[in-house]
Amino acid sequence: MKNKFMKIYENISKQILDGRLIAGDMLPSENELAESHSASRETIRKALKMLSEDGYIHKVQGKGSIVLEMKRLDFPVSGLVSFKELTQKMGERAKTYVETFEKINPSPALQEALKQTEDELVWKVIRVREIDGERIILDKDFLAEKYVPLLTIDICRKSIYEYLEEDLGLSIGFAKKEITIEEPTKEDRKLLDLEGFHSIVVVKSLVYLDNASLFQFTESRHRPDKFRFVDFARRK
Structure with a gap:
């Protein structure tokens, strides 16, 4: 009770x-x-x-x-939080659709980003996040197979981080992030509800395990009206 x-x-x-x-x-x-x-x-x-x-x-x-305003989601700039954790109180208002799920040989750019060789495989996961019936986030994740040997569509639909931490016992440590404003691509316009929007917020992250092993590169593309990126800053 x-x-x-x-x-x-x-x-x-x-x-x-x-x-x-x-x-x-x-x-x-x-x-x-x-x-x-x-x-x-x-x-x-x-x-x-x-x-x-x-x-x-x-x-x-x-x-x-x-x-307070609750129509936008607060994404911590310096924190590491999964979409599931961010929207856990929304229930059915938040949904995830897996558009692409495959294991690939990394491109030269991805090899450089993840510090991998062309023979080392990478999971490629593209997911669309929908809130209140609007598709407003495009998440493109690339995870090194040597750290994540098994992955399923169902896991991607629920929470990859929850699976990594609770099932694989991995400890996610920190991330380096880059935030830019860009013009939407054809892919953005195809997969997201962007009518009337001429820019998109792009957050690129390199994510490391607690032992400083680089295991993930992610590119998260956000419709700008629904999100604000927040941080806590203290003057030293």
């Missing part, structure tokens, strides 16, 4: 995702929420704390809780 605060969290988050509460709205006070949900203020505080941690609201001292 779910805790009371989880039920309250799910109720308020659903109102935000459904558009019944929009960005800039103030939530009712803790007392009002406690009364409307027949709960204690401590229970309400737990629900609000979780809503704040998950980016649904921002708590302002002395004013209350403000609803």
